Amino acid sequence: MSLTIDDIRAAEQRIKGVAVNTPLVTSRYLNELLDAKVYIKLENLQQIGAFKFRGAYNRLCQLNEEEKKRGVVAFSSGNHAQGIALAAKMLNMKATIVMPSDAPKLKLEGTLRLGAKVVEYDRSTESREDIAVGIAKSVGSILVPAFEDYSIMAGQGTIGIEVADQLRAKKKKLDAYLAPAGGGGLLAGTSVAIRSLIPGAKVYGVEQEGYDDHALSRKAGRRIKIKPQKSTMCDALMATTPGKMTWSINSKTATDFLVVNEDEIAHAVAFAFLRLKVVVEPGGAVALASLLEKRIELAGKTIVIVLSGGNIDGNTFRYCLEKFPNPM
Amino acid sequence: MSLTIDDIRAAEQRIKGVAVNTPLVTSRYLNELLDAKVYIKLENLQQIGAFKFRGAYNRLCQLNEEEKKRGVVAFSSGNHAQGIALAAKMLNMKATIVMPSDAPKLKLEGTLRLGAKVVEYDRSTESREDIAVGIAKSVGSILVPAFEDYSIMAGQGTIGIEVADQLRAKKKKLDAYLAPAGGGGLLAGTSVAIRSLIPGAKVYGVEQEGYDDHALSRKAGRRIKIKPQKSTMCDALMATTPGKMTWSINSKTATDFLVVNEDEIAHAVAFAFLRLKVVVEPGGAVALASLLEKRIELAGKTIVIVLSGGNIDGNTFRYCLEKFPNPM
Numbered sequence: 277m278s279l280t281i282d283d284i285r286a287a288e289q290r291i292k293g294v295a296v297n298t299p300l301v302t303s304r305y306l307n308e309l310l311d312a313k314v315y316i317k318l319e320n321l322q323q324i325g326a327f328k329f330r331g332a333y334n335r336l337c338q339l340n341e342e343e344k345k346r347g348v349v350a351f352s353s354g355n356h357a358q359g360i361a362l363a364a365k366m367l368n369m370k371a372t373i374v375m376p377s378d379a380p381k382l383k384l385e386g387t388l389r390l391g392a393k394v395v396e397y398d399r400s401t402e403s404r405e406d407i408a409v410g411i412a413k414s415v416g417s418i419l420v421p422a423f424e425d426y427s428i429m430a431g432q433g434t435i436g437i438e439v440a441d442q443l444r445a446k447k448k449k450l451d452a453y454l455a456p457a458g459g460g461g462l463l464a465g466t467s468v469a470i471r472s473l474i475p476g477a478k479v480y481g482v483e484q485e486g487y488d489d490h491a492l493s494r495k496a497g498r499r500i501k502i503k504p505q506k507s508t509m510c511d512a513l514m515a516t517t518p519g520k521m522t523w524s525i526n527s528k529t530a531t532d533f534l535v536v537n538e539d540e541i542a543h544a545v546a547f548a549f550l551r552l553k554v555v556v557e558p559g560g561a562v563a564l565a566s567l568l569e570k571r572i573e574l575a576g577k578t579i580v581i582v583l584s585g586g587n588i589d590g591n592t593f594r595y596c597l598e599k600f601p602n603p604m
Numbered sequence: 605m606s607l608t609i610d611d612i613r614a615a616e617q618r619i620k621g622v623a624v625n626t627p628l629v630t631s632r633y634l635n636e637l638l639d640a641k642v643y644i645k646l647e648n649l650q651q652i653g654a655f656k657f658r659g660a661y662n663r664l665c666q667l668n669e670e671e672k673k674r675g676v677v678a679f680s681s682g683n684h685a686q687g688i689a690l691a692a693k694m695l696n697m698k699a700t701i702v703m704p705s706d707a708p709k710l711k712l713e714g715t716l717r718l719g720a721k722v723v724e725y726d727r728s729t730e731s732r733e734d735i736a737v738g739i740a741k742s743v744g745s746i747l748v749p750a751f752e753d754y755s756i757m758a759g760q761g762t763i764g765i766e767v768a769d770q771l772r773a774k775k776k777k778l779d780a781y782l783a784p785a786g787g788g789g790l791l792a793g794t795s796v797a798i799r800s801l802i803p804g805a806k807v808y809g810v811e812q813e814g815y816d817d818h819a820l821s822r823k824a825g826r827r828i829k830i831k832p833q834k835s836t837m838c839d840a841l842m843a844t845t846p847g848k849m850t851w852s853i854n855s856k857t858a859t860d861f862l863v864v865n866e867d868e869i870a871h872a873v874a875f876a877f878l879r880l881k882v883v884v885e886p887g888g889a890v891a892l893a894s895l896l897e898k899r900i901e902l903a904g905k906t907i908v909i910v911l912s913g914g915n916i917d918g919n920t921f922r923y924c925l926e927k928f929p930n931p932m
Binding site for chain 1: 629883
């Protein structure tokens with residue numbers, strides 16, 4: 277089994293009118309700076325402030341009535357948590373989310389506000405998988421993974437269909453598409469859509485330094501698991517190895533993987549504030565950072581990047597603005 | 605002479621493909637908070653980060669070749685300045701902008717970057733009108749006012765046409781429309797469009813405390829000029845009296861005028877950051893602030909607000925986030 281454009285088209289029908297068909301915007305300032313035409317997919321304006329709602333809703337709305345009664349359980353540092361919580365609320369289901377005790381307060385509160393039950397765990401000593409599997413077994417609820425699931429990937433892939441439609445409406449071709457790569461679900465779903473609908477475009481996954489498991493896996497020719505040596509602002513991109521299912525797709529669809537460091541990401545967050553007038557979280561800003569650092573050839577190209585989420589707390593945002601008061 | 609929907613439709617044709625048809629978005633969080641359906645027109649995503657480009661381009665593109673050669677001069681604290689600078693650049697004209705020496709650095713730099721010549725003046729001792737008129741006379745260039753001009757108002761009014769189109773696409777009616785009122789150009793243009801296209805809707809202008817010249821003028825039944833007693837974060841809304849031409853429209857089209865204070869505005873800026881994921885400047889946030897403070901009846905209503913600009917500097921933004929770390 278794999279993921280096809282038909283799966284993504286079916287997901288698009290399911291989330292229509294429920295998820296936001298997010299704007300694809302451009303910026304004169306950014307385009308002149310890079311000598312390129314950059315279109316920015318604003319998934320920070322998605323329900324719950326991140327793309328994760330797409331996959332969560334596409335997965336949960338396909339459960340049958342008996343399954344819906346059993347409720348769902350998931351583990352997540354925040355955006356998948358909120359996506360599952362909102363989808364469950366809309367579908368009148370119970371949701372339990374296993375979250376690290378150091379998850380951003382904003383994401384924790386958001387998950388609680390959406391009516392989910394939150395079980396906290398210690399990232400350094402406990403296994404969230406074990407806790408979630410234990411809950412699923414004990415109460416009979418359904419475990420919904422964050423990316424290792426074709427329905428989840430298909431939901432995220434709807435971004436790719438929207439991008440293709442939006443570019444067509446603007447009569448624009450596409451040279452390169454860039455999206456963050458954490459577990460790889462967003463990249464897998466959207467790369468299948470982009471490859472199918474715009475065959476000539478290059479596709480890049482972007483990661484942060486120290487968590488570059490996709491880039492290392494590409495070099496090694498097999499899935500590499502890293503041992504993180506340092507902290508990161510990108511709480512949404514802390515997976516230590518590509519998903520097995522997502523990698524079976526991304527290893528074929530991705531042209532290459534790009535890596536940016538924490539300062540470059542903070543700069544991109546500040547740039548999005550000052551020049552684009554949007555709020556993006558660190559993990560959602562890596563594709564923008566890779567453009568600002570000119571990690572790929574830009575001159576004269578038409579490029580789409582996904583700003584995948586905007587769930588950043590005030591302290592982190594203020595840190596980025598203070599560190600880069602005049603980003604350009 | 606006055607302003608008609610036909611003038612605004614003509615402006616729409618002129619700015620098509622040049623100005624951004626900005627997104628009209630909604631927020632589950634905000635709607636639940638207010639028990640209303642609120643649609644938000646994101647003019648912070650407009651060219652130069654504010655609606656002012658619409659009117660500036662509509663005015664300048666109608667100049668004849670001889671006039672274009674003479675160049676333009678304008679006075680503005682920032683957004684009109686940048687709007688004129690960009691429109692002049694696109695139309696291959698020279699622009700001179702008279703700006704207060706205490707204008708936000710971001711707006712000053714933005715104006716210079718767009719190739720305009722900037723003449724600074726001291727807000728407390730000099731008259732920007734006199735300086736601008738002097739320049740216009742001495743070099744023969746054309747003075748373009750920020751709001752006392754039907755072409756400028758018609759350009760801003762295109763927001764109203766877009767809103768009506770966007771609501772129709774969503775099959776939504778409209779109960780109330782709210783926009784900031786500084787000189788009154790945005791409100792005049794859009795209120796004519798909204799009154800013409802959605803006759804039943806109420807129309808509100810929103811101002812900040814201490815600069816409530818529209819509200820006072822409404823009460824007095826004539827244009828009132830205020831003497832500002834205190835400072836304001838809303839550099840975009842510092843006019844001390846309604847424009848004569850804009851008031852001849854707004855006095856008839858506006859249902860009422862609402863007033864919010866500086867803390868309420870800072871809270872709205874922080875709310876837009878945390879809950880809406882967009883960057884809005886204080887003067888652009890007054891309509892949002894008036895909703896959050898429930899200045900009008902909200903329950904069950906469909907409401908459109910304009911976030912009119914996003915040109916806020918990092919220090920002011922950080923102040924708002926620090927003052928209201930958990931806005932709701």
